[in-house]
Amino acid sequence: MATKTFNIEGMTCASCVQTVEKETKKLPGVQESNVNLATEKLNISFDENVVSVQDIQAAVDKAGYKALTDTEQKTFAITGMTCASCVQSIEKATRKLDGVMSSNVNLATEKMTIVYNPTVVSVSDITQAVSNAGYEAHEDMETSDSTNEEKDKKQKKIKSMWTRFWSSAVFTVPLFYISMGHMVGLPLPEIIDPMVNPEWFSLLQFILTLPVMIFGWKFFSVGYKTLFRGHPNMDSLVALGTSAAFVYSFGATIAIWLGHSSFAGNLYYESAAVILTLITLGKYLEVRSMGKTSEAIEKLMGLAPKKAIVVRNEKEVEISVDEVVVGDTVIVKPGEKIPVDGVVVEGITSVDESMLTGESIPAEKNAGDNVIGASINKNGTIRYQATKVGKDTALSQIIKLVEDAQGSKAPIAKMADTISGYFVPVVIVIAILSGLAWYFGGQTGLFALTITISVLVIACPCALGLATPTAIMVGTGKGAENGVLIKSGGALETAHKVQTIVFDKTGTITEGRPKVTDIITVNGITEEELLQLTASAEKGSEHPLGEAIVRGAEDKGLEFMKLENFDAIPGHGIEVTVDGKTVLAGNRKLMDDRNISLSKLASTSDELALQGKTPMYIAINNKIAGIIAVADTVKENSLKAIEKLHKMGIEVAMITGDNKGTAEAIAKQVGIDRVLSEVLPEDKANEVKKLQAEGKKVAMVGDGINDAPALAQADIGIAIGSGTDVAMESADIVLMRSDLMDVPTAVELSKSTIRNIKQNLFWAFAYNVLGIPFAMGVIHLFGGPLLNPMVAGAAMSLSSVSVLVNALRLKRFKPSTI
DSSP states (O other): OEEEEEEEESOOSHHHHHHHHHHHHTSTTEEEEEEETTTTEEEEEEOTTTOOHHHHHHHHHHTTOEEEOSOEEEEEEEESOOSHHHHHHHHHHHHTSTTEEEEEEETTTTEEEEEEOTTTOOHHHHHHHHHHTTOEEEEOOOOHHHHHHHHHHHHHHHHHHHHHHHHHHHHHHHHHHHHHGGGGTOOOOGGGOTTTOHHHHHHHHHHHHHHHHHHTHHHHHHHHHHHHTTOOOHHHHHHHHHHHHHHHHHHHHHHHHTTOGGGGGGOOHHHHHHHHHHHHHHHHHHHHHHHHHTHHHHHHHHHSOSEEEEEETTEEEEEEGGGOOTTOEEEEOTTOBOOSEEEEEEOOEEEEOHHHHOOOSOEEEOTTOEEOTTOEEOSOOEEEEEEEOGGGSHHHHHHHHHHHHHHSOOGGGHHHHHHHHHHHHHHHHHHHHHHHHHHHTTOOHHHHHHHHHHHHHHOOHHHHHHHHHHHHHHHHHHHHHTTEEEOOHHHHHHGGGOOEEEEEIIIIIBOSSOEEEEEEEOTTOOHHHHHHHHHHHHTTOOOHHHHHHHHHHHHTTOOOOOEEEEEEETTTEEEEEETTEEEEEEOHHHHHHTTOOOTTHHHHHHHHHHTTOEEEEEEETTEEEEEEEEEOOBOTTHHHHHHHHHHTTOEEEEEOSSOHHHHHHHHHHHTOSEEEOSOOGGGHHHHHHHHHHTTOOEEEEEOSSTTHHHHHHSSEEEEEOOSSOOOOTTOSEEESSSOTTHHHHHHHHHHHHHHHHHHHHHHHHHHHHHHHHHHHTHHHHTTOOOOOHHHHHHHHHHHHHHHHHHHHGGGGOOOOOO
């Protein structure tokens, strides 16, 4: 019997406690289940042979809550991987460990993200499991120094690969000439002519091949280690193929020196050397291309300044940006980068935030305004107080989001992952069986060996393993460049299937800040006088309409008059004495109560209301003076974005708490297909559910705060962010700038990425499906050519490179224009 404690999320009352206890007690094997509302914990005793932790979590989830164990998530840098089979081996080895909830390895980033219970399994247990599988795992510390160290490692790896390639080529080129040249009539010195001196002909080839085998030693050390541990990978295939060619040729060389000169025509040294050289070249190109897929992260990291000037003991001192602490007063001069996030306490300037928000116009900053780390101070010196440092800054959060997305797996990768797990062992069996079949079918041992080597060398699990992660890396990086932060591979995949997009109205389609749209006057008063009087009257009001009128007067530079009396009339408006005049401002009820004739203004008011505006009647000294209409205006790009979505065949809905008339007026302005009005914030998620019940894939676009339940309910939650609150948990995609044009951009990027992944997977599968039978000699059975192992090696290298090059085409992605 085991006892475990779970943290329960989502409980609000004693009824929740009862629900969770009831659902878990139903499970077979559960002896006791107690939930504490105060600590939000579930203590449960159960028989591990009957019910699992996952069953308990599923039961709690079914009840409408979440059961979480005390888990940690860590990222490890993995060294020694070469193909998709390596990924499968590491995931399998770590997932076997007790206490490990999930383990995902990304071949493109060479990182493993693992969620585990630290009370059950330790970091050393995890690294040992990886080591037992034949690889090395090092905890990823995520500091700027470790990032630079990782970049240096990549550069060293690229340099090492290039050195290995040209060093191998120096010996392979003359070897190839010696072994094959005489077959096409090229001259050879008599001392190494196979017809005259077969002994020296074979010995020289052996001498030239040996260094290439040494330069390619890593293929053998990794390949055989993983093979003997039961987790063969691509290196195992290369090692087996080239070893077979080398060992056979070495045996033939001994036979030649013992007097059997006929073996001179059966040497395979050049195949072993050329295969190793070409695969090393392929690996070099692969490593270089993989470096380019993570350029987006490097660009973001490059934005962060290294130094900061802070005030310490009333003196200005320059320190490393890592030493800045919350509360420090930071000084930034014109042209300098802002080191960390904070609030301006002194000075006026404009700040270029384009690298983070995509907004090209510099933002004006005064005392009290927020500034974002890594943005550029344009023209004034400011002092500001640091509010977020280190990992908490907006830039760090963006980098973390992009890294997490690049390290995640899309559902589309599952098929390739499953196949990769069985791929290498199956290929080894096919290679051996093919060779034996040809041998027992009457062919020579040399012919059978050629078939076996060709099958081993042409098979390429790398292409399968790289097809999805490389496209996701480039796609999410490209999204970040365009101000679209996609939080996972799953979100990137789902976005292209969206059929309906639901927009929250306030702050999403509209500015979320009412402003004066119309001023209509009667009885000889001017628009300016009416606005000045009304704004002066509303100066003491906290009503959103009153605040909008005050802002309207401030924008026009009008002076406020002195208030003598202020009386708020609930549900009607206000009565104020301003400059000796009695001003009434409110709705029609207020005017009717005071018997004030509205004359023609009643019909004007109705017209304004139909346009989604809120009219306010103004009377001066009990005589109607005019109407001031206030509305939450539509954002500049809302209409364009919705037009673009319609062209993409996507239905657009709007959800709002406003009355039907106001909602439909706004919907008409921007071309909304479906209006969901008078919806309370807590009911928004239910409205999304109703759309999903129609069988539609639904995306929800909101501000990420009031709309959190709806964002979480939708198939894709898209949060509108200003660039300072990018880690909104409820959303799958965060738009850095409040520009709705980024919504169709996110969908387009998803479509482009998924199309790219499908192309990659098609070519990776097609290559192996066509290449392996060709190498087995199937075409030769029908009179076709036999595949040379050297050509097989070249084809294998090119398959991985072609997948990477195709993924890099995504870097050319640009949002379409309408």
